[in-house]
Amino acid sequence: MKANRLTFTLCALILALLTWFFWPTSPSRAPSPSQISNPQSQIPPPATPPAPPASRTPPPAPLPAERSTLADLLNTPSKNIRDDLRVVSEILDTFRSNFPRTGNPVGTNAEITAVLTGKNKLQLALIPADHSAINRSTGELLDRWGTPFFFHAESGSRMEIRSAGPDKKHHTADDEAFTP
Numbered sequence: 001m002k003a004n005r006l007t008f009t010l011c012a013l014i015l016a017l018l019t020w021f022f023w024p025t026s027p028s029r030a031p032s033p034s035q036i037s038n039p040q041s042q043i044p045p046p047a048t049p050p051a052p053p054a055s056r057t058p059p060p061a062p063l064p065a066e067r068s069t070l071a072d073l074l075n076t077p078s079k080n081i082r083d084d085l086r087v088v089s090e091i092l093d094t095f096r097s098n099f100p101r102t103g104n105p106v107g108t109n110a111e112i113t114a115v116l117t118g119k120n121k122l123q124l125a126l127i128p129a130d131h132s133a134i135n136r137s138t139g140e141l142l143d144r145w146g147t148p149f150f151f152h153a154e155s156g157s158r159m160e161i162r163s164a165g166p167d168k169k170h171h172t173a174d175d176e177a178f179t180p
Contacts, residue, residue: 070094071127075144081163084144085178088161091116091126093180096157098124103156109148110139154179 073079074087095116096103105115113134118125127134133142140148143163150162150170158179165174 067128068126071131071133074127074131075133075142081144081165081176082178085161085163085176088141088149089159089178089180092159092161094126095124098122104153104159106153109141109151112151113139113141116141 070091071087074084092104095105099120099122105112105120107115113127116125116127117129117131117134127141134140135142135148138148143149145164145166145168147164147168147170150164152160152162154160160177160179162170162175162177164170165172165176167174
């Protein structure tokens with residue numbers, strides 16, 4: 001008697017689970033009347049291949065990027081070297097804010113200048129590549145006397161920028177340095 005009761009209980013439990021699992025719970029899962037009366041309607045129609053495009057038009061040309069104005073005051077006659085160093089520092093700050101995981105650009109003056117002129121992941125040019133402060137042959141960013149700036153990364157977010165000054169020799173008395 002106990003075996004029959006156990007078998008009956010297990011069968012009832014299995015039936016309840018199957019009913020719960022396969023019973024439609026929402027109208028969207030319930031079969032429509034046409035599906036009940038016509039079993040063929042349950043077979044999806046064959047996929048039709050997409051129609052070929054009428055004509056291949058080239059993608060629209062990218063819009064020209066806005067020209068950065070950050071470097072416009074760099075080496076202008078109405079400013080001085082301290083102003084120039086602040087401009088370069090602002091450009092570096094802008095770079096760091098656009099590349100927060102990268103921090104300062106690294107490398108030589110030419111490598112840093114290349115990154116600041118758009119050779120980066122976002123192709124973000126903070127200094128126009130044709131700026132007069134860039135030496136055309138070496139790609140270095142120059143101070144107002146034509147000497148390459150010296151960049152010294154003190155940390156990932158601090159960069160000392162140094163100008164050789166009017167004597168065009170680094171690490172002499174007339175050098176100007178800026179560390180934000």
